[in-house]
Amino acid sequence: MSKKKLTKEAGIIKLPTRGRLKKILEQKPHNKNANNKVKISSVKKHGESKKDSLMVSVSGIRGIIGESLTPDIITQYTAAFATWTNGGTIIVGRDSRVSGEMVKALVHGSLTACGCKVIDIGIASTPTVEIAVKHLGARGGVAITASHNPIQWNALKLIGPEGKFLSSDHLEEYLDIFRFGKIEWASWDRLGKVTFYDHAITDHITKILSLPYLNPEALRSRRFKVVVDCVNGAGGLIVPRLLTELGCEVITLNEEPHGIFPRNPEPTIENLKLLGEAVVKHGADIGFAVDPDVDRLALVSEKGIPIGEEWTLAIATELVLSKRKGPVVVNASTTMAIDDICRKYQVECFRTKIGEINVSTKMEELNAVIGGEGNGGVILPETHLGRDASTGVALILQFLHDSGKPFSESIRSIPAYIMKKDKIELQDIDADKVLTQIKSDNKKLKTDTIDGLKFIKEDSWIHFRKSNTEPILRIIAEAKTQKELDELIKSFTSYFH
Ligand code: MG
Secondary structure (H helix, E strand, O other): OOHHHHHHHHOOOOOOOOOHHHHHOHHHHHHHOOOOOOOOHHHHHHHHHOOOOOOEEEOOEEEEOOOOOOOOHHHHHHHHHHHHHHOOOOEEEEOOOOOOHHHHHHHHHHHOOEEEEEEEEOOOOOHHHHHHHHHHOEEEEEOOOOOOOOOOOOEEEEEEEOOOOOOHHHHHHHHHHOOOOOOOOHHHOOOOOEOOOOOOOHHHHHHHHHHOOOOOHHHHOOOOOOEEEEEOOOHHHHHHHHHHHHEEEEEEEEEOOOOOOOOOOOOOOOHOHHHHHHHHHHOOOEEEEEOOOOOOOOEEEOOOOEEEOOOHHHHHHHHHHHHHHEEEEEEOOOOOHHHHHHHHHHOOOOEEOOOOOOOOHHHHOOOEEEEEEOOOOEEEEEOEOOHHHHHHHHHHHHHHHHHHHHHHHHHHHHHOOEEEEEEEOOOOOHHHHOOOOHHHOOOOOEEOOOOEEEEEEEEEEEEEEEEOOOOEEEEEEEOHHHHHHHHHHHHHHHHOO
16 A cells, blocks of 8 residues: 655645546556456445445435445445545535534544554534634535435535535546555555634525625524424534524534434425424524435425425525626426526526535526525535525525515515425436437427426426436426426326336
8 A cells, every 4th residue: 555645834834736646546546457447337345235325426425224335335335525625624514414423533543554544523514614724724524414305314525625515527537546456545644634724504504694685783682582493403503503593592402412303304295393382482583404414405484384395495596696796507307486586686597516625616607696506505605616505594684684574575576486395216217318309399498408408388387307326217397387287297207207
C-alpha cells in the first residue's frame, strides 16, 4: 500500500487535482480481480446483502444497517472519499437516527486512517453540514443520514469542497477509487485527528436571518403561533430555534433528536395528521413538518389541512420573485405552478434532471434567484446551493406576513394543481421499448426528454422516468382537476398491459 503524502498542515485546502486522480487510477489495481471496471449496478451488490438494498447514486451511499450498509462497506466508501479529497479537513454531521453513532465512529476512523482532519459538528441537518464545509473552508463533508427513509436505513451523503453534493462526474471519479481498490491509507505518523465544532447550527441560523428577502423585525412584531413536527430528527435542534429567533410562539412535536421516529418520517400528506390536529388544537397560524435531515419542508394550514409538499417551493418562489426577479430552476417533476408564477413575473423557468445536485449546478450556471425540487426542497443561493427546509420555513413565514391574511387564504394566489405519483413494476416490461412506442404515438404533444419522457399540455403534464435504483417506472402527472388528471393517466395505461 502506498504511503500518503500530505502537506505539513493537514487542514490546509489543497483540492484534489485531476492529474493526481488520474495517477491513482492508472496504478495497478491492488486487487487482481478488480481489473475490470465495475458498473454501479454491480457495486450495489457489493454489500452481500440478503435484500441487495445498497444504493449508490448522486444522493449518496444508502443501505439498511446490518444488511447492505455494513461496517466494511461504510469504511471502504468513506476511505475512498478521503482518497478522492486527497486528505484535508472533512466536516462530519449526522441526523438523529439510532445507527448514527455507530456509523459516525466508522466514518471518523476511516477518515483519520486516511490522514483527514475531521471536524465533527454533531447532530445537524444536511444543509448545516453543507454550509459548514464552505464556512470552515473544508475539502469535503459527510452527512450521515438516510433522509426520509425509515429507521433501519442510513447513508453517507458526500459533499464536495463547494458545499454541494458530488456531481455525477465527481461521483464517477470517486467510485473508480472504490471499484479499483485505490484507497490510500496514511502511515502511523500521518493519521488525522477529530475535533469538534458546536457553532455550525448557529452559523446556519445567522445566515438565514440575514437573507435579503426577510424582514425579521416585522416578523417578530407579528408574533406568529406555529406548530412544528421534527419527527425526532435533526430538525429539533434548528427549526424551533430559528422560529423563536423570528419571534414565533413555538409548539413543538417530536422535538427530541433521539431518532426513534414516531411515524413514517417522510413529510407527505398521509403522515401529517397529528400535526394538523395540533395546529387546530393550539389555534396556530401554520404548521411545519420536516424530514429527519431537514432538507424537505411540508406545510399545514391554520385549518389543520396538509397542503402538499409541492406548494412549499411554489410559495417560496412567489415570495422571492415578488422581491427580486431572475431565473428559476426546478427538476422535471416539479409542479407546473412554478411555470405559472415565473410567467407572472416574466422570468424564465428552467428544468433539470431529478436530483439536488442537478438543480443546484444549473442554478449556479444561470445565477438563478431560487430553485429546488417539488418535494418540499427549497434552494436559495444566499443560504447555500442545496435544499434547506430551515430557509424554507423563514421564506414561508415572510410570505404569510406579507399577505396579511390567514395562510389558507394567502395561498389562493398560488396556482393550484393536483399531482399524482405512481409506479409500474417492470418485471415483464421492456420500459425503453414501451417509452419509444409512446413517444412515437404522441409526436404532436410537446415533449421534454431531459429526464425520461415528459409530455406537456397547456395545464397538465405526465412524466415517465425509469428508476436508477429499482426495477420500476415512475409515473408522475399533474392537472388542474381530478377528472383531467385521471383521464390523462388513463390515456397512457394501455401501454403497460
Ligand atoms: Mg432529506
